[in-house]
Amino acid sequence: MIDTDLIREECAEAGRIYFPAGLPGFQHLHSFELLPLGSHDCAFSALVSCDDPSVRFVVVSPWEFRPDFELELDPSVSSLLGVVDTADALVLCVVTPGKSGGDTTINLLGPIVVNRRTLEARQTVQPGPRSRVREPLGGAS
Amino acid sequence: MPILTADAAEGVLVLVLTRRVNESIMIGHEIVVTVLEVHGDHVRLGIKAPRSVDVHREEIFNELHDANTEAAAAADGQLPAVPAVGTGAPTLPE
Numbered sequence: 001m002i003d004t005d006l007i008r009e010e011c012a013e014a015g016r017i018y019f020p021a022g023l024p025g026f027q028h029l030h031s032f033e034l035l036p037l038g039s040h041d042c043a044f045s046a047l048v049s050c051d052d053p054s055v056r057f058v059v060v061s062p063w064e065f066r067p068d069f070e071l072e073l074d075p076s077v078s079s080l081l082g083v084v085d086t087a088d089a090l091v092l093c094v095v096t097p098g099k100s101g102g103d104t105t106i107n108l109l110g111p112i113v114v115n116r117r118t119l120e121a122r123q124t125v126q127p128g129p130r131s132r133v134r135e136p137l138g139g140a141s
Numbered sequence: 142m143p144i145l146t147a148d149a150a151e152g153v154l155v156l157v158l159t160r161r162v163n164e165s166i167m168i169g170h171e172i173v174v175t176v177l178e179v180h181g182d183h184v185r186l187g188i189k190a191p192r193s194v195d196v197h198r199e200e201i202f203n204e205l206h207d208a209n210t211e212a213a214a215a216a217d218g219q220l221p222a223v224p225a226v227g228t229g230a231p232t233l234p235e
Binding site: 004020021022023024025026027046054055056057058080094095096097098107109110122123125130133134 | 191192193194195197198200201202204205206207208209210211212213215216217
């Protein structure tokens with residue numbers, strides 16, 4: 001059995017985000033670094049795999065583009081993560097950069113929730129239509 | 142008795158077994174799936190799994206899987222074209 005607590009502590013010491021279950025499609029990758037993208041005032045970050053640096057995601061806080069976004073956490077997920085209050089959580093949505101800015105989408109169906117204290121994370125599922133998985137970033141919700 | 146049937150679409154063997162409400166099945170030695178309630182064609186299941194195992198509805202898992210794969214492929218190139226909403230277009234670190 002994998003000692004998830006030990007790995008998580010090692011990751012947290014190194015400032016890395018630990019996904020015990022990986023992410024759908026990347027179940028084998030558990031440790032990620034959050035790196036700034038572009039200039040210091042850029043809202044976007046890169047979530048880069050420590051095991052395979054060729055795997056990286058552009059991520060952004062959902063509230064950057066959807067101030068009315070509401071995070072709903074399933075009780076089982078919040079207890080797994082130890083996130084009681086939204087203030088305990090760093091919420092990141094995966095962005096799919098398009099060929100042009102207008103094609104860029106944001107995944108509001110499956111925001112990544114990180115426990116700010118332990119740096120343990122999971123990709124969660126939000127209620128609502130499945131189309132939220134590819135919402136135009138610039139467009140109105 | 143469990144029955145093994147071939148799933149034609151997947152080309153794999155599927156274990157078929159019958160359970161009543163409040164009965165469970167074990168998957169490996171850590172995952173327990175319990176039938177909680179049956180209401181017409183709705184079945185409520187309780188799933189106990191270790192933290193290292195992600196549990197999703199299949200269609201949702203497929204959505205997230207495809208979206209993540211696409212997002213990683215799109216971020217693997219050069220500069221992503223993200224609308225410059227206040228913050229400017231980001232560049233990817235090398």
